[in-house]
Amino acid sequence: MSKTTIANTTETLAKIKETINQKNVELLHLQFVDIEGILKHVTVTVEQLEDVVEGKMMFDGSSIKGFSPINKSDLYLQPDLTTFAVLPWTEEPGYSEARFLCSVTNPDGTLFEGDTRNVLKKTVERVADKGYTISVGPELEFFLFKNDDNGYATQELGDKAGYFEPQPHDLGERVRLEIYRALKAMGFTIEASHHEVAEGQHEINFKYADALTAADLSTTYKWVVKTVAKKFGYHATFMPKPVFGINGSGMHVNMSFFKGNENAFFDPSDELQLSKQAYHFIAGVLENVKNFVAVTNPLVNSYKRLVPGYEAPVYLAWSASNRSALIRIPAKKGLATRVELRCPDPSSNPYLTFSVIASAGLDGIEKELEAPAPVNEDIFHMTEEERAFRGIENLPGSLEEAVKELEAGEIGAKTLGEHVYNEYVAMKKAEWDSYRIAISSWEIENYHSKF
Structure with missing residues (x-):
């Protein structure tokens, strides 16, 4: 990762944290799509933001259409920080929720070839x-x-x-x-x-x-x-x-x-x-x-x-x-x-x-x-x-x-x-x-x- 990329990521993450504090975000929805393009997500608390950003959130790929066989089911979600957004219909005084769109990765960090977002990449x-x-x-x-x-x-x-x-x-x-x-x-x-x-x-x-x-x-x-x-x-x-x-x-x-x-x-x-x-x-x-x-x-x-x-x-x-x-x-x-x-x-x-x-x-x-x-x-x-x-x-x-x-x-x-x-x-x-x-x-x- 280049110095410019690291700097941009750091700046983007700082803005995300600022928004989380301003909007009182409590829950983060980590979103991705299956092979048909149907949206999926798993929800975590905002306290897990650092693990989320580092791509440490694991899920069972064998339960997603077109993804993994049951003997190779462990997959991870790598959020695209540019897709962070507070969900306006969740906002109320002192509370809101947000989302990231994610790419799916293998346990070794490489892009999972069954993720259609990775196909477009x-x-x-x-x-x-x-x-x-x-x-x-x-x-x-x-x-x-x-x-x-x-x-x-x-x-x-x-x-x-x-x-x-x-x-x-x-x-x-x-x-x-x-x-x-x-x-x-x-x-x-x-x-x-x-x-x-x-x-x-x-x-x-x-x-x-x-x-x-x-x-x-x-x-x-x-x-x-x-x-x-x-x-x-x-x-x-x-x-x-x-x-x-x-x-x-x-x-x-x-x-x-x-x-x-x-x-x-x-x-x-x-x-x-x-x-x-x-x-x-x-x-x-x-x-x-x-x-x-x-x-x-x-x-x-x-x-x-x-x-x-x-x-x-x-x-x-x-x-x-x-x-x-x-x-x-x-x-x-x-x-x-x-x-x-x-x-x-x-x-x-x-x-x-x-x-x-x-x-x-x-x-x-x-x-x-x-x-x-x-x-x-x-x-x-x-x-x-x-x-x-x-x-x-x-x-x-x-x-x-x-x-x-x-x-x-x-x-x-x-x-x-x-x-x-x-x-x-x-x-x-x-x-x-x-x-x-x-x-x-x-x-x-x-x-x-x-x-």
Whole structure:
């Protein structure tokens, strides 16, 4: 560890201790995610801060999905001091609680390869070896459903408002306001908040960040949204398609590579103001997206949103403005130049999602892949024959197909590492098999009385 790093760590820890004293923090939640991106935590008293900072807090990895076998179950939590935050909903006179997001380590102090946060760290390092840093701006949509008297989610949507509608139609506006306040208190920079297209659907946008920070923010965002919504009697879900017949929820991922303070995707002399690195990045994502969509869209339900023939981001094409293409280049340029991938959904593990997108884009840069011509026509309203003539392919149509593509390609194993890759594929195959043999309400409704 360099002298600068030690000095920064010492300064950060001193600020944390000052905040702990000012806010009367008594409990510390040490948070991490499992292979699916589901948040976990263990709670300790503030008196154990020194042991926490030194990474001495042990837990049973065999009880966490996708982690360790029972004979190698001892794992440790190493907090990222930059993620320290007091939880605003716990604050009361003389008392509060705080959290750290942690990386998981082995008993010898090395990074545990089954921790998806560590997967993203390695991807960031691989990109850094080529001279780049990764900037990510995710946009996570969610639905609010009413809870019953026992606090459990119902199928009743929280409101019947539409896109950008205010109160009195948008009954979730007050919930979003409290979510905004909580996120701001925890260090987020919020850029926008609004009702989305579907009834009961919402979005709150936060400022882009480096890849690891953006994944940490996404994880925190989902937790805060659910926590605050419950206080208002709502269940917030990031399920991609919770209601048939209306829009599903996406997680558009805006990504760019930087060299120092310069955006490597920007070239003012190009017609679209895109650099050759940007074109190669686009080509790399299009080349690999079929092989990583099982990561960015990880559920059986994800493919109820990604359906060809509807207005869904399933067509393998790119455009500078066309929202019917899988990849879009937003209008803002200069430092804001970025590539927007529109297929990911918010049920995905952000650490893995950002890893595979960055890795695919870097492949395109390393191999100098040529991007196809942009498609500026409305792909949604093309016939199947027109799309075939233009060579516009679809994403896989089911989780089963997506997992087969993941196994057929190289990007998954290369990016995720042996441990996470093997655990992930096995988990998704089991998930598909469970779905495949289940009897659905549709089958009962259509067959039970008829046959």
